[in-house]
Amino acid sequence: MATARPYRGVSADDRKASRREALVAATLDVVGRDGVAAATVETVCAEAGLTKRYFYESFADRDALFEALIDAMLDGVRERIGAALAGAGDSAEERTRLTADALVSFFDADRRQARLYIEAPVHPALNARREASMTGFADLIMGDVLGVDTADARVQLAGLLVVGGTTEVLSRWLAGEIDLTHDEVVDEITRIGLAVVPTTVET
Amino acid sequence: MATARPYRGVSADDRKASRREALVAATLDVVGRDGVAAATVETVCAEAGLTKRYFYESFADRDALFEALIDAMLDGVRERIGAALAGAGDSAEERTRLTADALVSFFDADRRQARLYIEAPVHPALNARREASMTGFADLIMGDVLGVDTADARVQLAGLLVVGGTTEVLSRWLAGEIDLTHDEVVDEITRIGLAVVPTTVET
DNA sequence: CCCATCTGATACGCGGACGTTTCAGATGGG
DNA sequence: CCCATCTGAAACGTCCGCGTATCAGATGGG
Structure with a gap:
């Protein structure tokens, strides 16, 4: 199941990878701006322009x-x-x-x-x-x-x-x-x- | 109002002071045993054998x-x-x-x-x-x-x-x-x- | 064209901690 | 002896963050 499919011209792996990268970058931005304590799952996702679903796609917690x-x-x-x-x-x-x-x-x-x-x-x-x-x-x-x-x-x-x-x-x-x-x-x-x-x- | 009254032979001020002291001592014990993060209002009160009411009697927060x-x-x-x-x-x-x-x-x-x-x-x-x-x-x-x-x-x-x-x-x-x-x-x-x-x- | 998958948003249940309030019972003053 | 105060316990409402689930709409393959 979940037979990975391209979307908007990008492969599933690429999409997932770039989302993960966006999350890491967003976290760094939040930490830099507001500190480690402010880097919650919600704020990080908001910063990355993604939703929690994609967070847990790339990170266990x-x-x-x-x-x-x-x-x-x-x-x-x-x-x-x-x-x-x-x-x-x-x-x-x-x-x-x-x-x-x-x-x-x-x-x-x-x-x-x-x-x-x-x-x-x-x-x-x-x-x-x-x-x-x-x-x-x-x-x-x-x-x-x-x-x-x-x-x-x-x-x-x-x-x-x-x-x-x-x-x-x-x-x-x-x-x-x-x-x-x-x-x-x-x-x-x-x-x-x-x-x-x-x-x-x-x- | 609140015309401080002795209780069990101790003045109101003394009771309050000893409760405060007990809370500070208890906090130190909790910190020593379980760390700063574990020192919540609840655990500190439990350690001191007091209730939250007395916590907020001596500390704003x-x-x-x-x-x-x-x-x-x-x-x-x-x-x-x-x-x-x-x-x-x-x-x-x-x-x-x-x-x-x-x-x-x-x-x-x-x-x-x-x-x-x-x-x-x-x-x-x-x-x-x-x-x-x-x-x-x-x-x-x-x-x-x-x-x-x-x-x-x-x-x-x-x-x-x-x-x-x-x-x-x-x-x-x-x-x-x-x-x-x-x-x-x-x-x-x-x-x-x-x-x-x-x-x-x-x- | 149809249907499975992907997306994005939102809602949900859970637990933890805060700070406040309530209440029954113990204690002491007049 | 009666009643106000004090005590200890518990309940309450709120907020926040986590991790999961649901759902309508967009997209692409066959």
Whole structure:
């Protein structure tokens, strides 16, 4: 049954896919404009110009949408950092700066994603991904960027402090509470990242 | 009207005050056990062994309770830090360690308060206080403890990064994700706090 | 041209939480 | 002793969001 049929010249799969895409985009818009808490199934559908029927066509429930959304965002961040580090040298200073710049640039360029990340704690499904990602970023920064032993609990602590602190700083800077330019923010985060490395465990 | 009358030997004011206190204590218990999101008017009243009528006798609404709760918690933290710094010398290292220890000890000793602080972002009223307090703590640490110029935007950034990062670290450590002792955590936070000071603006 | 499918809108039932109100019974003052 | 006040429990009305179901009209295949 349900022998998929073209409609207005588009195949069933294409229609479904573009509706899903519209929903994800609409959610990001709502989050960016009104915050995560405002992104209900109803408001998202209204924003997308679709009805709830199509929501449940693509997502099992609201959590599924949020998970898809934040996973896409986190993949984007990782990709951005990966690209920045791809052609980099071995200098810890250079690598740290490139990483910090990738992060700041990513969220500066798309405030919707920034708000999603910043407000992730309001929703359990988002918060779980956020926490996991912070651990991952901490490992990445301490290991791949600064080149210290991430098995050391002190290094883990330092990594989480830098990542958590950077998140807080980004949130404030994007809100206009910190009167520094993009480059100055990157400078400071880089400086702090380098300063925070436990000297006793350098490799 | 409402000519307050004693009941079971207690004055009306005393009865009301103890009910209010019971509600605050119950909220803290619920938050500690089940999280901020679980602290509804109904669950709090049930925990306190009171009914909603008494809730609205002491609080205008749920937000008022949350505000009273987090303000009390933040006052407690400030008091604890103040006491720690009261008899301290001028050494930045000593003052930083005492501050870090005060913070870690406070939340380590009362996980309910820790959970309230950590989960504050889930509720707007709590989050507003949390954000304001972080700015305040950042100023306190950079100014009163480390003795640098808090008018400098770079110092503000560093302060927020340390405070935000410390919050993240505390959250993880209390959750058992960081395998360090109380003293080791204080050591690391102290070390990082000192390392993060922008050297170009020392006073 | 006819009928199955797709679309868009709307209605529905459910549960959770809020804040208000009602009521019977316990308690204390005059 | 009587009656006003206090207590504890419960009921109520409202709102909001979820997830499902219904239905008339548009569209396309055979």
